[in-house]
Amino acid sequence: MSVLENLDIAALCTSPLEQVVLLDAALNRGLLDPGGLPFLRHGTEARRRWVVSSVDARAQSLLESIARVELREAGLTVIPQAEIAGVGAVDLLVEGHVVVETDGYEFHRRRDQFARDRDRDRQLALDGYATLRYASGDVLRDPGRIVEDVVAVLWRRGWFSPTVRTNLDRAARVSGPRWWSLPASRH
Structure with a gap:
């Protein structure tokens, strides 16, 4: 097979x-x-x-896949593994402004990895990006929180364009409840 x-x-x-x-x-x-x-x-x-x-x-982990699906289903534009000059690839770039990093313990537990993550976060901030970092438990327990946080950052930073609002409204009307996360017996 x-x-x-x-x-x-x-x-x-x-x-x-x-x-x-x-x-x-x-x-x-x-x-x-x-x-x-x-x-x-x-x-x-x-x-x-x-x-x-x-x-x-392009997804390099189940955490990235879950976060990407949640964000796209909410109507947001998401680029997985987006290359940013001086930083390299980020897990997800949302609406061109918000970097979402999903950190599994396996790849972010050593001191050098921890320090590298902080260096990247500083460079992203200096370049004008907002970075939201989520541990595996955050993504697995409440993936909808990622959408809430990203929308809040877009709003507070003045990056919440009419197009973003329209896409979020359209996605909310079309998708309804998170049917894609229901058990297989329902589909």
Whole structure:
């Protein structure tokens, strides 16, 4: 059985968001050809369309995948692994102004990693970006909080444009409850 077939069958026992996380990881590691995604067969047609449109091979962790989906579903523009001069790649760049970093303990526990994160945060601040940093528990327990925080920063910094407001309003009307995070039996 191929990787795609296994991850397709995962639709039977995972939420749509969990399936996106699995597909993101497989794509990022080169285990899966993105050309196969339209051939997913399990789950409802709406679920399959949503999963295929939500997958992004640039995600380097499940935390990034979850945060990206939450932010995009809220109607915000998100660039995963955005390259910023003098800093390098950041996990997520939201609306061109807010950097969201999702920090798993495994890659941010050593002193040198901790210091490097602080250096990056300072450089981002000097370059005019707002940085929001989340630990794995924050992302897994309350991913909606990331959206609330990003919107608050956009608003307080004067970066809350009419386009952002329209996108947030449209997303709220269209998506309703966070259906993509419900158990597989509902889809």
